[in-house]
Amino acid sequence: MKTRLTELLGIEYPIIQGGMAWVAEYHLASAVSEAGGLGLIGAASAPGDWVREQVRRAKELTKKPFGVNIMLMSPYADEVAKIMAEEEVPVVTTGAGSPEKYMQMWKEAGIRVIPVVASVALARRMERCGADAVVAEGMESGGHVGESTTMALVPQVVDAVEIPVVAAGGIGDGRGIAAALMLGAQGVQMGTRFIVAKESQVHNNYKKCILKARDIDTRVTGRATGHPVRAIRNQMTKAYLQKEQEGATFEELENLTLGGLRKAVVEGDVVNGSVMSGQIAGLVKEELSCRELIQKLVRETEEVLCLKL
DSSP states (O other), rough: OOOOHHHHHTTTSSSOOOTTTTTTOHHHHHHHHHHSSSSSEETTOHHHHHHHHHHHHHHOOOSSSEEEETTTTTHHHHHHHHHHHHTTOOOOESSOOOOOGHHHHHHHHHHHEEESSSSHHHHHHHHHHOOSEEEEEEETTEOOOOOOOHHHHHHHHHHOOOEEEEESSOOSSHHHHHHHHTOSSSSSEEHHHHSSTOOOSOOOOHHHHHHHTTTOEEEETTTTTTOOOEEEOSSHHHHHHHHTTTTTOOOOOOOOOOOOOOOOIIITTTSOOOOOOGGGGGOOOOOOHHHHHHHHHHHHHHHHHHSSO
16 A cells, blocks of 8 residues: 555555544554554653653654654643654654744654644645645544544645645544545544554543444534534533533633543543544444554455555
8 A cells, every 4th residue: 555655654554543642652653653554652741751751662662663743732842842853753743733943853853744734724834834744634533623524625635735645534444544545645544443452551441432432422512612622422521512502611611621631541531531532433343453453444445445555
């Protein structure tokens, strides 16, 4: 399965594992990379020392390319950006802002930079500032979401830029990968599907929520605050949506979700925590190793495309 993305990143298959906060740590990232995809460590709002340790642990487990996802709104973003260059991390993906001020430093370190975008305008801006590729992420994804669907966003971004486009949001099997390739993407990024991988360190309660989820089981909270988040419905989402409808203040709503993702991922509190998941959760019915999962995805894609890729 050779595409411009596999050539750019030096990976076997055009599959990137999403850099999910609290979920995407070095065990998962290295396992995905060893299986032929591109594993990502989610830096989220973690301090630099934690991220550096994660990178070094990943290097002990794989000699293949892997990356780090940086949330640019993090108070540690400047520190983590420097660590990426110092540790010569092969790939950096970014979200929640523009990486322009770090671009020269990363390029000089030989890092491939792939921002996540939710609009054509941002994709064009990222190309102008030197991005190597972009991830066009639709609202079907888990966590923080935009307004456009993957089906609508991806082909418009593909038409707007010359660099490779990676499709994300609502992709859970080989049919989704084949569809993304048909839309002009050079690869896909998948998050929810990897949460239940055997190497994933998330609490078993979180995994069970995804494995039991139906097609209608995700909700988007935070539209009123301008920070929409998709998660599997539970007591927290119910309370949040009720307060949102009643016109609660931003502070009241924030208090409901403060530390919610950690509650779910680490503590296993799937009642009051934030069980972030994409809409494809209903497709996820089995817990596989990263190698088993990627091989299955490749087989399914080949079958759909009727090609021996």
